[in-house]
Amino acid sequence: MANDRKYLIFEDVKNDSSLRDIFDECVTDISEDRARVSKTRNQPGYPSYPCFRVQGREILINALLEYYLLKIGGAGFDYDKAVAFTEKMRKLCGWSWDVDTTLRYWVERTVRAPFFEQVKSKDGYPEWTLKAGEPSWQLSESYLRFACYIAVCNVKYKGGDGQYAAGEIFKLVTALGSKLPADLKKNGSGDLSLGVRQYKSDIVNCSANDVFATIKISVKEESEEAYRQVLGFLCQLLSFSFPASYTVKFSSPEKKWLPIRSLPKKGIHQLFANAVNWPSLHPQIETYAKLAMKEFEWYNDLEAEYCAMPGTFAVFALGLFGDETYHPLLCDYLELCDGEHQSLQGDFVLAYIEKYGFTEKGLELYQLCDQNIQHLPKKLSALYAKRQ
Template identity: 60%
Template sequence: MGDKPTYFVFDDVLRDKSLRKYFDLCVKDVQEGIARLSRTRAKAGYPSWPCFRVEGKEFLVSAVLEYYLYDLHCNGFISESAEAFTEKMRAICGWQWDVDRVLRKWIERVVINPFFCDASDSEYEHKWVLNPEDPGYTLTDEQLKFACYIAVCFTKYGHSFDKSFTKEIFDLVTALGSKLPAKIKKNGSGSLPKEIAECKTEEFSCIANDAFATIKISVKNESEESYSKILDYLCNLLEFGFSHSYAIEFKGQNKIYLPIKKLPKKGVNQLFANAILYPKLHDKIERYARLAMKEFEWYLNLDGEYSAMPGSFAVFALGLYNEKYHKLVCDYLSLCDGEHQSIQGEFVLTYIEKFGFTEKGLELYKLCGSNIQELPKKLIARYNKFVAQR
């Protein structure tokens, strides 16, 4: 390593109180929306990190969030203030790394370490149980509320695997005697406006819970109007900022599925098998697919070999209906995570069985082959036969 870094971390202000005025200026800039993200000056032996600059001094972005939460604890913790500042920080630097790490550390320091011990022998899986020794104090309702806010954030902004941390936090808060997780599980976090979270008529019902990233849809009367409004609801929900990974739980009267043999017969399959029956809704189905398609995101209630990126069934429905959706299918096959998803191979097989190795079919075959662990053997055999006959 070279000389000491030029930037300041949170521990520095604990050692040197004179730094507080600079951290306070950083906090003020963030709250007023004038903070500007920079990078620490390059120095031998030290990487460059995101920072704020005040009077020529550099303060790591994560250190400013740590400082603000620490200062709140010293002066009376208010969840609404902590939430508002966290949201401003997320808007400036994103969720990953600088914000999510600080919030994980907050849960460990404030919720876990004083009150729980790990009864598991596993290095990777925890089994938190209450400490037999009383720490001598309890967490305030405001602190427990902020813990639940963090739990929802990990579902809303994190990766699909972060959902387990959401459950872990809720379990911890419940173990401490709070009823807030139970309320959130039933009604969501409260940050989704009711007109976005719910849409109910005599014909159908849609309810979303942002805390667990679930969307429950029930259709009582199969009609074009019902599915039109359901698709509008889904698009509005995603445009509002709902979790990129989520579960769709669907119940309808018409028990049909997309004609792809190895697709799971789940509700989301049934939903788009029904919606595709109405040609006037195809543009809305494509709109949903475009909004839903996000690399490394998933339908949370589909596991293992059935893992699927959100939007998959909408794309499959349109792709099999008409070749005019070729661009959408190409975009999908290029975007989906071929390391952890394989059902796109079954779609391409069904597509080739219907349309053949046309110019478009060959393009889909090659795109799929370049973004999947292993193509279906039947699809490979069909391609080899096609090449041999040319």
């Protein structure tokens, strides 16, 4: 079967130097924004893969990226060229499996394998330690910067899973003596201006780090103006491509909680349970929810049965304490949230029905929830059966 394959993989150009001209032409097309992603032609026994087409030949996406990174490797590895080309690939192909996997293999081959060895793992996860003795050579700063760039991309484009992958890369780079991860932890990637990632006044203090996808908010006094400033900061931050999955660390003098069973008592919950008490802030809360709500994204500090899509607590607060204006938002949320992994929406609908009853809108929320959850709360099902 291998002899019948017509599309090109990395091993082809590695073993046949005559193919370099075709690969180089494809690199030029990508660099000059002429390339387009296509699909390999149907061949018996082979699936169809994303590819580039050059001179009538098909090159798989991962093959082209691996070829380019190998070509610019060596002592003179150019960080700026590597990032610029990878960004071209990302914009063309998205943060696809081909791009993600190729970059992960690059880290494993270039950063991990030469300098680290696996030790006995804890909790089922592999751990890596520096090999004994002095290495025969060292990675230049440009290699380590590119590894950190890959880590940042994992955070930005892979959601919760990317946080773990990025953390592993940062551990490797730090172990090799680099201060880059510490600088990124302190200042973020640099993609967000200081005015976007920080806000401070006499009554609030807000900061965000896009590399570690964390937002820290401190409210010094309970007032409408304080929460107006906090919501303004959050909405502006999410408008500037902050990672879609993130952690919010929040503190304030007042600790209120929404009257919903099983909601975790975390800072993000406290924030919206407090803010919803001012009706004039409800439009801002809705704006935050619409910016935050993205399927398969999560608040990173909520796990297992407490996992929640960003925007969850803002929606729940408006559902219980807002007016009917926000009913479409509740419906959008119940349709969008990942019912295979999240179940908090069932507790919200139960609280809503207990407060307002099975009105026309209550029935709609019940039906949407029933269609997008693995198991409804038993009490909610019992209430619905009782009204029949």
